[in-house]
Amino acid sequence: MVYHEPHKSHRAGWLRAAVLGANDGIVSTASLIIGVAAASTTHQGVILAGIAGLVAGAMSMAAGEYVSVSSQSDSEKADLVLEKNSLEQNYEFEKNELAKIYETRGVDPILAQQVAVQLMAHDALGAHARDEIGITVIxxxxxxxxxxxxxxxxxVGAALPLLLAWVIPGDQLIPAVAFSSLVFLAFLGGIAAWVGGAPISVGAIRVTFWGALAMALTAGVGSIFGVVA
Incomplete structure (x- = not known):
């Protein structure tokens, strides 16, 4: 029976995108709602702004992540093509290069050569992708x-402050959305830290701080333009 030890870093790809999306959903939508409400806009206008922010934000996050990660994927594929060509044209050089990599990690030179030969016999491109370029399946x-x-x-993140704004109109809207959003952010930061293996308190505090700052600044801007109007 082969035992596979679970590692927190294996979750990095989806965890980063999920946390970023939920955090941005809460912060941007809550800030937008608070800013529009601080400008003395009608309740209907606040809700409309929140819905528009949710739809636009979700599409923006999807497009941004897709373009960003696609660029990374293109770079990885281009590196693999270069490495494949180099293996076809300079196999001995690539074997010695791989052995040198293992030597710098503390492997005996003779053993490093043996390891390089065996790994390249099994999967030359995979060995170089992993140990030379740093590309792994994970x-x-x-x-x-x-x-x-x-x-x-x-x-999901954007829906939380939006639902609160929907059911709590009037003077209580801003404090209710602000307080509940900070609670949501603290919970999100704690969960993300726990899943990632980091201290829960640190994750909760840093997310809450930046969320509070964003909402405070947006409320200030809304108040200024509300007075000017």
Missing amino acids: GNAKPVQAAFSSASTFT
């Missing part, structure tokens, strides 16, 4: 997965 760029994770979690 870290492979997945544009569609990143886009879907980011957009879906953004929608």
Whole structure:
């Protein structure tokens, strides 16, 4: 029986996109709602702004993640093509290069040569992709997965302050949305830190701080333009 030890870093790809999406959904939508409400806009206008922010934000997150991760994927594929060509044209050079990599990691030179020979006999391109370029199966760029994770979690995050704004109109809207959004952010930061193996308190505090700052600044801008109007 082969035992596979679970590692937190294996979750890095989808976790980063999911946390980024949910965090941005809460912060941007709550800030937008608070800013529009601070400008003395009608409740209907606040809700409309929140819905527009949710839709636009989700699509923006999906497009941004897809383009960003696709660029990473293109770079990885281009590197693999270059490495494949080099293996076909300079096999001995590539074998010695791989052996040198193992030597710098503390492997005996003779053993490093043996390891390089055996690994390249098994999968030459895979060995160089992993140990020379740093491309692994775990870290492979997945544009569609990143886009879907980011957009879906953004929608969930944005829906939380939007629903509160829907059911709590009037003077209580701003404090209710602000307080509940900070609670959501602290919970999100704690969960993300726990899943990633980091201290829960640190994850909660850093997410909450930046969320509070964003909402405060947006409320200030809304108040200024509300007075000017």
